[in-house]
Amino acid sequence: MAGTARVSVDEHRADVAALLAPLVEEARRRARTEEVLLADALGRVLAGDLAAPVAVPLFRNSQMDGYAVRAADVAGASPDAPVRLVVVAEIPAAPGVPTALAPGAAARIMTGAPVPDGADAVVPVEDTGTGSFAGTAGTGSTGGAAGDERARGSRDDAPGSGPRDVVEVRAPRAPGDFVREAGSDVRPGDVLLADGTVLAPHHLAAAAACGVGSVRVVARPRVAVLSTGSELVGPGETPGPGQVFDANADALGAAVRRAGGDVVLTARCGDDAARFAAVLAEAAAVADLVVTSGGVSQGAYEVVKDVLAGSGAVGSRVVDQGAGQEAGRAASPVVTFRSVAMQPGGPQGFGTVHGTPVLTFPGNPVSAQVSFAMFLREPLERAAGLPAVDRVRTAVLAEGLTSPAGKHQLLRGATGPDGTVRVVGGAGSHLVAAMARADVLVDVPADVTQWDAGTEVEVREL
Numbered sequence: 289m290a291g292t293a294r295v296s297v298d299e300h301r302a303d304v305a306a307l308l309a310p311l312v313e314e315a316r317r318r319a320r321t322e323e324v325l326l327a328d329a330l331g332r333v334l335a336g337d338l339a340a341p342v343a344v345p346l347f348r349n350s351q352m353d354g355y356a357v358r359a360a361d362v363a364g365a366s367p368d369a370p371v372r373l374v375v376v377a378e379i380p381a382a383p384g385v386p387t388a389l390a391p392g393a394a395a396r397i398m399t400g401a402p403v404p405d406g407a408d409a410v411v412p413v414e415d416t417g418t419g420s421f422a423g424t425a426g427t428g429s430t431g432g433a434a435g436d437e438r439a440r441g442s443r444d445d446a447p448g449s450g451p452r453d454v455v456e457v458r459a460p461r462a463p464g465d466f467v468r469e470a471g472s473d474v475r476p477g478d479v480l481l482a483d484g485t486v487l488a489p490h491h492l493a494a495a496a497a498c499g500v501g502s503v504r505v506v507a508r509p510r511v512a513v514l515s516t517g518s519e520l521v522g523p524g525e526t527p528g529p530g531q532v533f534d535a536n537a538d539a540l541g542a543a544v545r546r547a548g549g550d551v552v553l554t555a556r557c558g559d560d561a562a563r564f565a566a567v568l569a570e571a572a573a574v575a576d577l578v579v580t581s582g583g584v585s586q587g588a589y590e591v592v593k594d595v596l597a598g599s600g601a602v603g604s605r606v607v608d609q610g611a612g613q614e615a616g617r618a619a620s621p622v623v624t625f626r627s628v629a630m631q632p633g634g635p636q637g638f639g640t641v642h643g644t645p646v647l648t649f650p651g652n653p654v655s656a657q658v659s660f661a662m663f664l665r666e667p668l669e670r671a672a673g674l675p676a677v678d679r680v681r682t683a684v685l686a687e688g689l690t691s692p693a694g695k696h697q698l699l700r701g702a703t704g705p706d707g708t709v710r711v712v713g714g715a716g717s718h719l720v721a722a723m724a725r726a727d728v729l730v731d732v733p734a735d736v737t738q739w740d741a742g743t744e745v746e747v748r749e750l
């Protein structure tokens with residue numbers, strides 16, 4: 289962008305962060321929240337502590353398949369001196385309330401089934417005469433009194449078994465053994481999930497176990513993604529002569545969603561100024577942030593620049609930073625176009641349209657993705673209430689590289705099995721297939737012209 293001042297990556301990053309600061313603050317204050325079904329809550333940010341509405345476990349239940357007993361009855365049990373108890377009931381994990389257990393009795397019980405009043409321990413079936421329930425299963429109803437026909441103690445022909453309806457307990461048990469007390473995991477009113485939790489499957493399991501069907505989460509920032517360029521057709525369509533597939537709309541949308549945003553509008557706007565202005569106005573009305581790609585360099589059809597420069601209709605004016613930086617700080621709606629000292633992703637614009645923040649990324653697909661990774665990913669995550677993630681780390685180069693003097697490059701790099709990184713593809717910002725093989729951006733400062741293999745470099749995870 290001839291005649292336009294160059295700003296550093298850090299300066300542009302700070303300006304974008306300042307632009308999005310109100311959205312970040314809104315998320316921090318939990319100003320916009322929504323209730324979502326548990327089934328839709330994965331990855332969402334919990335707004336406010338979630339208190340357990342009930343105890344977990346809900347009721348006292350068995351940790352093992354075995355026999356509910358009174359510990360005192362089996363205190364002296366051993367393989368040589370088994371204790372024989374009358375099996376009075378069979379208690380499956382099924383609806384119902386079991387009958388209280390009398391002294392000297394046992395109830396066959398399954399994992400998760402309610403432990404009857406009177407019982408205070410469970411003897412795993414492995415510690416009884418039969419060693420297993422195989423071939424001894426009753427009809428499986430809850431409760432039952434002494435002598436219940438369904439309560440079968442053991443097979444007659446099993447080695448070491450006693451008569452029907454009697455179990456031989458071969459190991460002592462203490463009170464509480466293999467009994468899961470109600471509320472031993474969480475008590476009603478306790479904080480089950482803390483404010484700000486990014487809901488993962490195991491959080492959803494805890495909520496579901498408490499019977500919670502929906503949760504209040506931070507509302508996602510609404511983002512509109514607009515591709516410009518009359519040469520674009522959608523993936524899946526048939527390109528005519530001179531047309532190319534739109535590699536930005538879906539990919540930037542995906543980047544937005546991965547950063548916690550909600551893509552509320554996606555459009556291919558062509559190069560017609562009136563059409564773009566209309567879509568932009570609609571986007572600004574429905575979104576918290578508008579991201580455009582293309583139309584910002586020095587061509588004859590730079591629709592984004594043209595519209596944001598020329599039209600009061602979209603409530604914006606353009607400031608070329610080379611022409612006067614002060615104007616760029618004015619309070620009125622303004623879009624600043626500038627050149628950021630990096631490649632790809634040099635031509636950038638930021639400002640507001642009808643009060644809605646707008647970022648204008650360059651159209652080359654690699655440039656658009658690198659722009660998102662460098663400037664928007666983290667602020668958008670903050671605006672979604674997500675925790676800060678530092679994606680910058682060091683890595684060792686697998687191969688040497690050269691870089692033009694005076695160019696701050698963000699080359700695409702692929703991490704090998706040994707952890708070293710090699711550059712994939714060249715510097716060209718159209719090399720979208722090469723970018724698909726990359727997992728990091730390799731940061732090559734402007735003063736670097738050559739790095740040897742083995743050099744420790746800074747990389748940013750994609």
Ligand SMILES: Nc1nc2c(c(=O)[nH]1)N[C@H]1C(S)=C(S)[C@@H](COP(=O)(O)OP(=O)(O)OC[C@H]3O[C@@H](n4cnc5c(N)ncnc54)[C@H](O)[C@@H]3O)O[C@H]1N2
Binds near residue numbers: 290534590651655
């Ligand atoms: N004379 C100059 N020419 C260019 C400069 C410059 O400073 N002076 N800057 C170059 C750089 S760097 C970039 S990056 C691009 C930025 O161009 P725009 O943002 O204006 O984008 P377009 O001109 O619309 O397109 C550029 C290129 O990318 C393709 N493109 C655009 N959108 C998409 C899309 N959604 N999917 C796939 N491909 C897309 C487009 O067809 C062009 O090939 O300008 C350089 N030129």
Ligand code: MOO
Binds near residue numbers: 630631633635650
């Ligand atoms: O800055 Mo452009 O994004 O080189 O490729």
